[in-house]
Amino acid sequence: MVKLHHTDLGGAGKPPMLLLHGLLGSSRNWLSTGRDLAKEFHVMALDLRNHGKSPHAPEMNYEGMVDDVIGWMDAQGLSKATLVGHSMGGKTAMLLACRHPERVERLVVVDIAPKNYSWAAHRGEFAAMVELDLASLQSRQEAEMRFEARVENLGMRKFLATNLERAEGGGWRWIVNLPALAEALPLMEKNSLNTEDRFDGPTLFVVGGRSRYAEPSDHALIRTHFPHARIEVIADSGHNPHMDKREEFVRLVVGI
Template sequence: MSDKGGILVEGLCMAVALHSLRFKNPGAPVLVVLHGLLGSSRNWSTIGRTLQDRFDVHVLDLRNHGSSPHSDAMRWSEMCEDLQAYLDLHELESIELMGHSLGGKVAMRYACERPEVVERLMIVDIAAKPYPPYHDNEFRAMKRIPVAELANRKEAEELLEPMVLDWALRQFLLTNLAHDEASGTFRWQVNLEALHASLPHIRQNSLLETDRYEGPVLLVRGANSDFIDDDDANEMLHWFPHLHEEMVPSAGHNVHVENRKGFLEVLDAWL
């Protein structure tokens, strides 16, 4: 089931009505999942379906991603208000919250702002720290593709290949290429301009020095990922005093894709 909508006003922030994939289990604890940069709810549908026997799962598209509305702004406060507006719409007062990469940064910030809502927090392969510039090349490559003139997806991949050498990364980027059946043309589903412009902001730490979340926190780290260093979990105890770190073998940054079985085993043991 999908949820769509227009613009909602929450205080001084403009909250967009987020699209979601629902894996319903009425009466079960609610699990909300937030994807990473250039991802979407589709990337987490297998995980959502797997966890449906234990949770009422809501897998959301962040603003400017998937089927959620576009906006020029990508401030942490606004993305947290997007999440709150979704919870208000569905009358969800208590949730388990999981976020990967960019979604993990939003989840961390939201848990600190609304600790009474978040029962448990799961952070997937992202730390509470600023990151060096990244993904600029991928955005430039995507923006150079004349998507409206494409004949098929294969042509898009061929045009991307000289600029994005990694096959798996190309396939991931191409999940954002949508085909309009009515016109027969292609388009990028994500808001490329807004996301590219926001890179200097979203690579920063989403947390303030004074933020705290006292609930249980699981930090899931891919053994082959360079997004989390050995001392990051220790540093994060400043914000999350009850943080527990687990390593998933044979997985990089996209832990839930590269070793789905290992990722689910870590979740099962903690949950």
């Protein structure tokens, strides 16, 4: 088990809410949205293992990440919380809710479904990161330029570069555990749930209308695991509805 780092975004004394980021993200992805949610909840954004300020570990799988979150809750004295997870964090949240339903007050899953994926774009992104020569790198802007051959989207190139930080001695290093994540990518693509996994508590799926991660054809599958799921589509949003349409996202989550 890894002892996770977290960022407290406010709302102490209110019902606890935990925010879980996606692959190559961190608690920083939730700062603005988390502070908005803190009007109704005590919001804590976690860095999952091998991400952000949390420790690195050679193992990278959903069961291990669930154990980390449960261990963090135990250390904080939290018996139960509302769980909000985006993408990889959503897969982790789904598994935790199914295996430890007594620890989850409400479940919010953001733009991901309980199915297998084949993330061809992620393979190009990881290749770009692995190929980056850190020894000769001068700036994050230069890293973004070098990513161009593999990563078409400018926003994604900027996002990848946020995982770079200055190392001791003035060079650059990856914040994420890049070797472990690159090796685990095929596993991260797989469905985190087994056929029999089920959570009967209040559940909200928030889907980006311009995203292909959770589509109408997935709704029946979602309800086999989460029979009380409410599925809300934010029409003019991509894979990050908590960033693209923050106000609407917060309204939906607060109303669960």
